[in-house]
Each structure stands twice: as C-alpha cells, then as structure tokens.
Amino acid sequence: MKRNKQLLSFFNEYQGRLFGYLMKMTLNRPDAEDIFQDTFIKYADKYPMEQSPALLYTIARNIFLDKIRKKVNKTNSYENAPVNKNSPEECLISKNATQRILSLLKKLPEEDRELLSMAGSDGLAYSEIAKVKNMTVANIKVRIYRARLKLKTMMEAEDE
Template identity: 30%
Template sequence: MLFKTDSELLDGCLRRDSKAQAALYQKYKGRFFGICRRYTPNKEEAEDIFQDAFVKVFLNLKELRSADQLSAWIRRVVVNVCIDYYHKRINFVDLTEVPEVAPADWQNESIISAMNNQELLSMVNELPDGARMVFNLFVIDGYSHQEIAQMLGISEGTSKSQLFFAKKLLKKKLLTTGITID
C-alpha cells in the first residue's frame, strides 16, 4: 500500500503496519536526523539518539491527536530525546567571569548569519555540551530562556550565560577563519 498522506501513515502505524512504519521513518529521517546531529558532537551519537527517538515515536503515536500535527509532534519528541540523552552528561561551563550584557545583545544573530549550514554545524559541534544545547534550543529551535531553563533544570541566567558563551566562542572561531562579524 502506498501512503500518500500523513493521515494514512499514522493510521497504518497505529495498526502496526511495518510498511507504514518504514514509510514514516523514511519520510522524516533526513529532517529529524539533522536535529539529532546538531545536538551531538559526532554522527554515531546522533544515530543512537535518532533511533531512540523513533522508538519513542512508534511507542507513543497513539498520543497524537491529529495527523496534521505529526511532523511537529515528531520534532518535539526528537528534541526531547536529545535533551534527555544529554541531560545527565552536560557540563555547564563556569561563567562567573562572563560580564553581564544588555538583553538586546542576546538577540544579535549576526554571528549565525555569517555562516553557511555546514560551517555552523561544524562549529556548533565543537562547543562544550552545555553551550551547544542552549545555543541549539535558543537560536535554532526558538525556545525562550525560561523554557530552556525548565527543560535543562538550570536557571534562566545560566541559559543566558551559556548562550553568550556559545556566541563568544563562535565569534572567536569565525575570526580565526577570516569571516568578519558586525
């Protein structure tokens, strides 16, 4: 059977149709593996996280209320599995020496716009775990510092400091590659 819509895919997966499960996996693999890759320092860990995420997806599909929400729901599951995977391993850098900056400085994304996707992924993967997690959650996934603090079990100030630290490291890396930043 050919699955043309997310509704057909969801119905097939709920019936435990292996062809529907394979089709769902293939349809979303590229997009959501990319999310796992952003949160991990290497491809092997990203593959492990991705597999865990899709196991969780298949086990919990019955919780999904509408096929229209399938992509967003899978994305949320993938991000949560990434966070769970690293929650115990994250080492937040001691940022007691990082100066306070004005809130507007947190919103300046010129560092990001100066890079292409591959450069960004490569440089973000080199960040310390805590800085990488906060950077991904805030800049790329669009979570607020309050949401990040709740997800990671840290304070909002720590989230802001980690983001500042990540951007500072990225800026330094960019300057060493010859890319100029406003």
C-alpha cells in the same frame, strides 16, 4: 485514532527541529538518524498523550548522552551533513559553510554546543530549553548569549 493523529501532527511539527538539533549535537548524520528514530519511538511508547517539546528534547538528549557513554573512544564525522542542492556553486558554498560551523561547534564545550543546538534556527524557545536543562530562563539566556559570543570569536579568529 484521534490520539494517533495528534501524535503524528506533533511529530511532524518537531521532526525538522529535532533532527537539526541532533545533527549539531552528534556531528554525524547516521548517529543523528539513530537517535532521532529512538527518540520518537520512546516518546510515542511512553508518552502517547503528551505534546511537550521539552520532553521530546529531554528524551533525545538522554539518548544522545547514553550513546556517547557507549562510544567514548570513537570520533565523530561531519562529512555527511545535509546540504542544500540548488546549483553546484551553492552546494559547495553551503557544504563548506556547514562543515566550518560544525567543526567550530565541535571545539566548543559540550554544554555550549548543546544550548546552541537547542536554540538554533527553528529551535526551542528559551522557556522550553529551561525545562529541558532544569534551569531558569534568565540563566539559559545568559548561557546561550555567552556560547554565541564564543562561537563568534572563534569564527573571527579563523577569518584572520
């Protein structure tokens, strides 16, 4: 019973971050939801005693890569991205901003998109990303910095 509460607490703590990561990786809400569910099922089944964010993200990443391999010729959609529904104006602005960012992320190399997704708001710490990617923290910092620069350059070019 105690293990179940600990696992549930762990899931509750990371569900929003993990789903955000998967939305940025898949650019498609239904795929993100499927991978999200598969990730937690696999984690609970194989690692019920663990509470490792790096392991959770590694499982999600591997499931994502498996699905990509199976869907090589299908295109991703970002039309169903989550939107903040306060007022009609805010909704439209938020949706447009989300679509813009997701379309720019789609243009980045997969490695850059993945790193930005992991490090995004409320994302993993650099040390946790380093564990997932099997790299040094310094290398992760440099790669994320460069990926952010690429994204910023793309946004500025689009604004001109």
